[in-house]
Amino acid sequence: MPKFYLHLNEQDIRKEDPDGMELHDLAAAKVEARESMREIIAEHLTSATELKLRSIEICNDAGETLAKVSLADAISGVVPVETFEEDLRNYLNTRSPRPASA
16 A cells, blocks of 8 residues: 655644555545544634644655645535635635725
């Protein structure tokens, strides 16, 4: 079985997976990455701490990037991404500084 490495991309830091894991194929690695990301998201929600994870990069033994799983990939099927995007846009609009009137 091939070995896949799931590297965590957190803001400006990449946390390398030194051990990797043997999985049947890339599809299985994507499932594993998505489940791992969901677990990390759940931990941050329950502890009310900032989530710095942005994506999980799936690499092979040679260090080549085979795929990337984003936050949207992880929450897709659980949280309606379209609704979340709209809510995020609205949130950002309320926090953005307004230009000064002339």
